[in-house]
Amino acid sequence: MSNPPGHQPAVVWFRDDLRLGDHPALHAALELNRPIVAVYVLDEESAGIRPLGAAARWWLDQSLRSLATSLELLGSRLVLRRGPADRVIDELVHETDAAAVVWNRRYGAAERAVDTRIKSAMQARGIDAHSFAGSLLFEPWTIQTGQGGPYSVFTPFWRSCLAAAPPRPPVPAPTAIAPWDGVVNSDELDTWALSPTAPDRAAGLRENWTPGEIAAQAALDRFLATSLADYASRRDEPARNVTSRLSPHLRWGEISPYQVWHATQKVQRGASGSAAASGIRFLTELGWREFAYHVLFHAPDLATANLRPAFDAFPWPELDPQALKAWQHGRTGFALVDAGMRELWRTGSMHNRVRMVAASFLIKNLLIDWREGERWFWDTLVDADPASNPFGWQWVAGSGADAAPYFRVFNPELQAAKFDPQEQYIRENVPEYGTDAYPARLVDLGETRRAALAAYERVKNTTV
Template structure:
């Protein structure tokens, strides 16, 4: 009697370049896809609202594509360690395959599950699919992890080229009997009361086919002027692939090999390298979302939180055009241009003197591309508390940044039109940029003093 293989999908919601799926097909038995919505296991961070919206539609797309090829996607909810074992028993599965995860709690779950399944004589294997380079393979000459990006990326590029992507299977044969599945709509991943997702629907089409189409479009139309235009938020030169990579609708191997032969691709590929750096850092520091990577920042004298100031920043009502435009783009689309992410984050941390963790939490809830590594890593970078951090005294002046990167005010005019309309009435600036910059630098001096005393 056939013993089906289960492919446990996680942040790899695709069929192309899917090593775990390929291993299941090579085993020669029927294949069942499984996705587990785990919001209960210790250390697992529940998804933000925008991420839940994306997940719903990406799962619907994956289920449809599996069905077209002969199998099904089974949906289960609960602690992954228990739920996967139950699915194995219900399906009579003889093997489980998955692609690796790199967060601390996720690795603990996977390791324990692998051990338990093998004790039950179930074949288990995991594969490298979400990063170009495994975190334990890139080390300094002393065998330690890198804390600075440039030498990290040089070490990556000195490795053998990333493997070629695997082809998408034409058929995924399913079993004669499937285990029970939840209904996707019953998971309530989509907002209803109120339904705030119209801007997301207008902006994005989740799923692997749309991801592949966007990659082709970027390579054909935007990559050639990426380096020149990527910092201008109105230029439309960025790849918009971050949510595709976050959800695994595209693999980094697919993106790498599609772009690497294109003239001028090195700047774009270095951004793929920055994503790698974030994940490698999280691998070595699992508490990145809550703890300063540089422990001397534990002494930073954050003032008592003023909820009204945080709310003004969240709503894009700070009185600074570039900040307000960015925060409104985020709320409307679930996305923000990278240059503007740095500006808005710097304003929160260094002008409003609000702990970077509060900003990271808001982005986690609002971004469709928020993942466990990049979101936290980038917030710590701006704060100066993280790896390869921007010096704390680098404060992004939002007015100077607007003059430099949005000279025509096209971006500001789209998202915060009251700043460009002759009859517009923008909010009054909530802080003085010069004075708050000096306050931030004075606070940083206290951190340095504590560090020297230690």
């Protein structure tokens, strides 16, 4: 289809940035003074692209509906296409005779390879193709050690980030978007069947979450107004509602880290005491997200390969499927672990402190490879993030960057006594706890801890 030059559109390719506010690619496209074709591509076919887990697919379904509504209110629409992104974007540019294609950058190796191919193909045809920084405050290649390499320890990494140029202000959301007046075919979202049906877990997810940009901004506002002051002192208590609940909104880009950063700093400037300290602590957690992506950029196989090669020698025993299943479904006989795993299955999320305890139990008490846990979290978390999820599992295992010391084994009973002393979180998620219906303990904590430490000593002794 050929159009007069003034009517050639700009294609805005949405990915993990399902918002209109602080969307640098969309902002740049609007400055071209061209009509906009907004597209989301469900790419499950390009080499190396990891298929989404069930909970994440549900979130994506809801978030795309929200984004489509927001675009329609501004006079535009969201085009949905499915297939390898190289082919889909090429077809869309041909169909619309687009003059430009823009997107916000991704940082996994497979995603970067796709983006590079598309940019090269577009530029070879004389079509403007540009990418922008919209998902990270500090892009991985901009933060380097004194020797010019990547960081492997968080504290110096974050210190280097804070010494760099401060994050840019958020870009305002548009008030109108000129649509392209041609015909563009779009898939019907329902045909993608993103919501899980076998089993149908959508009811619990709907009950606990509202995806979309509006809900993301509301969550940030609510956290800053009501919970920030207690964040530093109470964030490890799973029964306390003092966390931001922003992780899935950040994972899907319904809110940008720039928006979170500047909104938090604005509150900090007028705060003192605990609120000021909590603001620093909260932004440091945002820093851990940055660090996970820094590591992923330099170690693209983070979800499958030990970052520290010495751990390839770890003597994992033969997998016990029944033990893994008991852990997955919260029937280990250890209440805090079971509460977390049931919360995960019911809500698609788990309190961060409990995530560490549940992960430690799988790896160091059951001696099950961390990759089994990473895969389960990938399928069940609504915030299953390609960087933070494997980074966290390798941190607990001791095989990753800035990892927990190999001898750190989270004792679930001591952790429960410290962080859930009234058993409020446990009883909310394990209603039969304390009755004959509750399962017996799967293992002996002392014996399994000793076995784990012996196995880790073998790894330690192979390190050169």
